[in-house]
Amino acid sequence: MLVLSRRTNQAIHIGDDIVLTVLSVRGDQVRLGIQAPDEVTVLRDELVVSVAEENAAAAATVIDVAGLPRGGR
Structure with missing residues (x-):
């Protein structure tokens, strides 16, 4: 696992298409x-x-769709 520290308005890029931005910390x-x-x-x-x-x-979950008792008779 990669652990990074970021401040508000700082971002992390994942690949070419994904950006994570820290909007706020409270x-x-x-x-x-x-x-x-x-x-x-x-x-x-x-x-x-x-x-x-x-x-x-x-x-x-076992469902008896035929309405038969277990054992089939």
Whole structure:
């Protein structure tokens, strides 16, 4: 992991198309501006984790679509 220090209005370039800019810092909260092409998906980590957990729970759910008791009879 690369760790950088930036001040308000300073930016970080990722590749040729993505720019992260520090908009403000208040206490323990940092506001970031992200410029990226439309085809690049930008998601918060907690959203990615939540969706992954929901998908795992859904995949583990057994649905009896035939209405038969387990065992098939």
